[in-house]
Amino acid sequence: MNWDRVREKLEILADAAKYDVSCSSSGSKRSNKTKGIGNTTASGICHTYTEDGRCVSLLKILLTNYCIYDCLYCVSRRSNDIKRAAFTVQEVVDLTIHFYRRNYIEGLFLSSGIFKNADFTMERLVRVARKLRTEHNFNGYIHIKTIPGCTDDLMRDAAQYADRVSVNIEMPTESSLRKFAPEKNHNDIVRPMGFLSEQISAVSNERKLSPALPAFAPAGQSTQMVVGASPENDFDIMRVADSLYRKFSLKRVYYSGYVPISRDNRLPQIGTPVPLIRENRLYQADWLMRFYHFSIDEIIDPSRPNLDLDIDPKLAWALRNPHAFPIDVNTAAYEQILRVPGVGVSSALKIVKARKFRRLGWDELKRFGISFNKAKHFIVCDRMDTFPRDVDPIVLRHTLAGQSKYAINDVQQLPLFA
Numbered sequence: 326m327n328w329d330r331v332r333e334k335l336e337i338l339a340d341a342a343k344y345d346v347s348c349s350s351s352g353s354k355r356s357n358k359t360k361g362i363g364n365t366t367a368s369g370i371c372h373t374y375t376e377d378g379r380c381v382s383l384l385k386i387l388l389t390n391y392c393i394y395d396c397l398y399c400v401s402r403r404s405n406d407i408k409r410a411a412f413t414v415q416e417v418v419d420l421t422i423h424f425y426r427r428n429y430i431e432g433l434f435l436s437s438g439i440f441k442n443a444d445f446t447m448e449r450l451v452r453v454a455r456k457l458r459t460e461h462n463f464n465g466y467i468h469i470k471t472i473p474g475c476t477d478d479l480m481r482d483a484a485q486y487a488d489r490v491s492v493n494i495e496m497p498t499e500s501s502l503r504k505f506a507p508e509k510n511h512n513d514i515v516r517p518m519g520f521l522s523e524q525i526s527a528v529s530n531e532r533k534l535s536p537a538l539p540a541f542a543p544a545g546q547s548t549q550m551v552v553g554a555s556p557e558n559d560f561d562i563m564r565v566a567d568s569l570y571r572k573f574s575l576k577r578v579y580y581s582g583y584v585p586i587s588r589d590n591r592l593p594q595i596g597t598p599v600p601l602i603r604e605n606r607l608y609q610a611d612w613l614m615r616f617y618h619f620s621i622d623e624i625i626d627p628s629r630p631n632l633d634l635d636i637d638p639k640l641a642w643a644l645r646n647p648h649a650f651p652i653d654v655n656t657a658a659y660e661q662i663l664r665v666p667g668v669g670v671s672s673a674l675k676i677v678k679a680r681k682f683r684r685l686g687w688d689e690l691k692r693f694g695i696s697f698n699k700a701k702h703f704i705v706c707d708r709m710d711t712f713p714r715d716v717d718p719i720v721l722r723h724t725l726a727g728q729s730k731y732a733i734n735d736v737q738q739l740p741l742f743a
């Protein structure tokens with residue numbers, strides 16, 4: 326293998342893959358120059374998290390950034406004048422194995438532009454995964470971004486070799502997809518999600534009876550939505566995410582803030598990158614739905630269609646519902662404790678476990694990792710009389726927005742002469 330050429334391709338195809346947010350980039354540039362152990366190279370290594378919270382490093386690349394489509398929001402689109410490259414199947418396999426053996430990565434995240442057609446490209450992605458599993462006995466994590474419009478057989482093959490498969494929904498609505506990715510078909514995206522969801526659930530049921538059956542996308546399926554390229558508000562976006570979770574049992578919906586890379590004036594946000602805080606608030610709202618037992622209507626509705634950028638959505642809900650507080654952590658149900666701003670899932674579990682043995686006061690809560698400065702306004706516990714508590718939601722909002730590490734003034738540029 327010509328490693329110089331492969332390195333050149335790696336630089337191009339890892340850079341093109343960075344717009345995919347299904348796993349985040351490490352951002353580290355430390356390299357192994359002293360023949361020591363480990364290496365965080367600049368190209369292609371990123372991190373993702375397993376369900377049990379473990380962080381794994383992945384080789385994150387495109388098979389190719391050639392593409393026959395011209396999606397306006399995408400750096401790899403046909404009309405964009407950029408350096409192009411394509412790996413062969415064998416090159417991706419060899420890179421993965423070499424990086425794995427050197428302990429640089431624990432898995433592979435493989436996506437691709439579409440060359441020729443969906444099946445032609447997808448067949449190559451599947452071939453990479455199949456070779457890794459069957460010829461190299463590779464047991465690391467594999468995530469394959471599937472190509473919309475490919476056959477069910479190829480989709481099934483991908484799920485047999487990969488841990489996670491995903492189909493990008495791309496745009497929050499069908500009309501925006503038509504406008505910004507006119508060659509893509511909404512049905513080609515949604516139908517495979519349904520197919521995968523049925524197959525994943527069927528195989529998982531069969532494996533309960535026959536555990537020796539081969540796994541089928543054991544880490545489930547996910548998707549990604551571009552936020553801010555099209556005019557949909559947060560309510561539209563969350564409603565789509567909610568329906569995808571319900572219909573297809575997705576493991577994750579990723580929200581990718583649009584990066585203005587196109588001068589096409591069909592894109593409304595030209596020159597204005599989506600503030601990171603908006604992406605962040607969408608993820609927080611997403612977590613409230615998945616882990617905190619909130620319904621979408623409690624978080625957002627058409628009368629206030631965008632998430633508050635000043636404060637997180639859980640705090641915003643608490644301030645809109647002062648009648649639900651204060652909550653006595655020594656007696657309240659687990660679900661009520663989960664709704665207290667500043668209390669996470671693991672802290673809520675610790676509270677419920679510990680109070681079986683003794684009444685809880687501030688000292689214990691502090692040890693459980695709750696954010697007391699926030700939580701103290703919404704809870705009652707033993708020995709907390711000395712803490713001042715704001716009860717007026719407007720005052721409280723002002724106080725807590727000022728304390729937020731994501732306070733809006735931190736992320737918005739102020740006018741020069743304000």
Ligand code: SF4
Nearest residue numbers: 392394396399402438
């Ligand atoms: S099909 Fe995928 S790679 Fe090609 S232009 Fe559209 S988003 Fe980009």
